[in-house]
Amino acid sequence: MTTDATAAAGRGTVRRLAGTLHRRPRLRLTLLLTAPLLWLAVLYLGSLAVLFVSAFWTTNSFTSQVVKVWSTDNFHELLTTPVFRQVVLRSAGVALAVTVLCALIAFPVAFYTARVARPRWRPLLVVAILTPLWASYLVKVYAWRLILSQGGLADWTLAPFGLSGPGFGLPATVLTLTYLWLPYMILPIHTALEQLPANLLDASADLGARAGRTFRSVVLPMVLPSVAAGSVFTFSLSLGDYITVQIVGGKTQLIGNLVYSNIELNLPMAAALGTVPVVVIVLYLLAIRRTGALHSL
Amino acid sequence: MRLNRIPRAAAAAAALLLAAACDSSGSGGSSATGLNPPDLKAPTKLGRTEGQVDLIAWAGYVEDGSDDPKVDWVSDFEKQTGCQVHSKVAASSDEMVKLMKTGEYDAVSASGDASLRLIASGDAAPVNTALVPHYKDVFSGLKNGAWNSVKGQMYGIPHGRGANLLMYNTEKVKPAPTSWSAVFEGAARYKGHVTAYDSPIYIADAALYLKATRPELKIKDPYALDQKQFDAAVALLKRQNADVGEYWSDYLKEVSAFKSGDSVVGTTWQVIASLAASEGAKVKALVPKEGSTGWSDTWMVSARAKHPNCAYKWLDWIVSPKVNAQVAEYFGEAPASSKACAETSDKNFCTVYHAADERYWKKIAFWNTPIEQCLDGRTDVRCVPYAKWVQAWTEIKG
Secondary structure (H helix, E strand, O other), X not given: OHHHHHHHHHHHHXXXXXXXXXXXXXXXXHHHHHHHHHHHHHHHHHHHHHHHHHOOOEEOOOOOOXXXXXXXXXXXXXXXXXXXXXXXXXXXXXXXXXXXXXXXXXXXXXXXXXXXXXXXXXXXXXXXXXXXXXXXXXXXXXXXXXXXXXXXXXXHHHHHHOOOOOOOOHHHHHHHHHHHHHHHHHHHHHHHHHHOOHHHHHHHHHOOOOHHHHHHXXXXXXXXXXXXXXXXXHHHHHHXXXXXXXXXXXXXXXXXXXXXXXXXXXXXXXXXXXXXXXXXXXXXXXXXXXXXXXXXX | OHHHHHHHHHHHHHHHHHHOOOOOOOOOOOOOOOOOOOOOOXXXXXXXXXXXXXXXEOOOOOOEOOOOOOOEOOHHHHHHHOOEEEEEEOOOHHHHHHHHHOOOOOEEEEOHHHHHHHHHOOOEEOOOHHHOHHHHHEOHHHOOOOOOEEOOEEOOEEEEEXXXXXXXXXXXXXXXXXXXXXXXXXHHHHOOOEEEEOOHHHHHHHHHHHHHHXXXXXXXXXXXXXXXXXXXXXXXXXXXXXXXXXXXXXXHHHHHHHHHOOOOEEEEOHHHHHHHHHOOOOEEEEOOOOOEEEEEEEEEEXXXXXXXXXXXXXHHHHOOHHHHHHHHHHHXXXXXXXXXXXXXXXXXXXXXXXXXXXXXXXXXXXXXXXXXXXXXXXXXXXXXXXXHHHHHHHHHHO
């Protein structure tokens, strides 16, 4: 008797709760989103905030302990020291160069895998594009070190033309990063080209457009947002990378190397340097947003 | 209240810096008050072992067979003393200093560019060498060094030492270099194929060269540079940068660069030279006529060690002849214990590494931490502290 009554009461509560939730979509949404939003706010934005705040501290020059006294010295130094400006510009340049190269290489590859290759080969080709991502990052970069070293594969291939490989340095870094991040550019372009309605191409041809005109007026505008989406990956990954440049970059240093070299001795300076890529990427995302690419991410 | 504490801590640190005057003996003129570390006491006797010891070490210093089953000197230590070893590998001197500040570790294998900082900040305690029986066999050249002792009080047990050598490709670099000028003034001949050690402490290598070649700068100690001397060293390195192919910090990277010919001349360690030669690279390494910089590691005990007795047992274990020979051979450095040479598996090892050759080590300026109070005893100028070295190194690389 009593158990039945409590069960009934329990059922009643659940039903009432369900009813409340049904009637109030906002409450439903709040309950659903609180946990993930808390996660985002505390762990992600929280750590970004800590990074930003610690950039305003200083260190004791001998013991290198952080002294929590508010000062803008680090940012002042960041903006006025020529070497920092140079490195920031170099890093942004590398990220842009990698992005442009990736786009130029990825487009024809994606066009082939999405539209030219026979349909039953297409999934296999996509898998082939993805396979390098299964190998360790370090293995791939060290492989490039061997390729680009003196008398390595690059030198050997170019020797018949009287040329030599680029050696270690900035070009080698751009080349290696392009190789590393290429799949991230190919995939979105592949998807966009695959979804391109065939009747649009037919219509373009019916109206007398040649291949070049169709490409410029039909294909490119529809695929451009995907290129921009891929570029978000290639750009941000290149901007944050500091290991590739250590292995194949010769004496080059990028923003990540500066963060790394400061992190033990001068944490606030490292934090100030660390805000630079954040700012650059936010600016880049704002620029990309105008293309509408963020919708196709 | 909180805000009040911070300036006081800063003031205390500044006072410490002021007190941290020169500590090299034999410096003319100065009253040599020396580095004044916090007054910490070394234990006078050991108690029972605590069953555990937490170590910070360079890779290859604390091997328990997990990297290579044949390389294991930790298991026997654990069996004999009952102290379980937990070790943390540090990638740089700066990381070691930072880890020691947490107070969670008992001992650290500090290099000279970290040891003074640990002593001055009170993170490392003085060591009673009488409690380390094998200390008596340590080479005298390693005892009471400027980098591991203050006023005759040892702050650790020497582990081993090595010199930063000049390595060159015997086919591409002719005639064979005898001077560091091969990587400075003469570097343009090998443009793009010169290599150098990637650390701010490398500025001392330039200072050592200037000490010999530009006497008017009056450099006495490459780790005690006033602004003018420092600027000269930095300018030299900026010129060198034009000819550098790459800087190395990972020794395998240097081995591969010398094997392929991407690097043909530059600084190295004996272990890299031996490894590169054994893999077929045509290389030779030497101490040039100007002498050389070098490093010497010291096992130091934390002032806040939770397991001090086990830490002392470890200090004694690591300089016991057999273990010291093992670790020296595995890592590729000259052992600290004079009896270790009889225990090496390669009987030629100590000759190659000049373990007992005190005349050889006289030419080596061991890494030390540059601080504002000139280490060479000058009191009329301020020297450039290490933090500035770090900044300058970034600018040198550009």
